[in-house]
Amino acid sequence: NLEVQLKNVKPLVRTVNSSPKTMFNVYVMTAAGDPLTDVVYSILYSGTVTVPQSCEINAGQTILVNFGALYSGNFNHAGQKPEGVRAKKFSVPVKCSGLDSQVNLTMRLIATPDSHVPQAIASDNADVGVVVETDEGNALIPNDAQSVAPFITDSAGRANITLQAYPVSTTGETPAEGAFTALASLRVDFD
DSSP: OOOOOOOSSOOOOOOOEEEEEEEEEEEHHHHTOOOOOEEEEEEEEEEOOOOOEEEEEEGOOOOOOOOOOOOOGOOBBSSSSSTTTTOOOOOOOEESOOOOOOEEEEEEEEEOOOOOOHHHSSSTTTTEEEEETTTSSSSTTTOOOSSOOOEOOTTTTTTEEEEEEEEEEEESOOOOOOOBBBEEEEEEEOO
């Protein structure tokens, strides 16, 4: 029996695949001093190491962003926020487990995009959408894997990401008065 033990010297994130590698070759010699040219067999190794990391966003609780009272007559330019409306900043706490060091991660938005303004989340009012941005003002486009908010956890696996959101007109038409709701999920990916 052949037993091999491998030691990991660097922290792993997610899954690491090892393609087949030759550990050693066995050769045939008919006399002492013969050249090692005829390989009888080779011992190869390969494998996959999966580390069970996970992240929890806002301790599993819903994040509510309330825009307060808005004047429907100000929703008159498609793709733009109403006049006088400021983006609402909100904090997204993330706690990851299964990590032994700081890790580069990204956060992205999973939602139904508005059909007229694709960088906005569709709401239950066809004339209103919601744009979510990083603290630096970069829009998180729904369902776009390249549209992310990068962040780094601390050594305990924690991070606090600041995002901002604001309503936009999606059609340029005055929306019906009343409350509107837009729903999205935040996803954390290991970089």
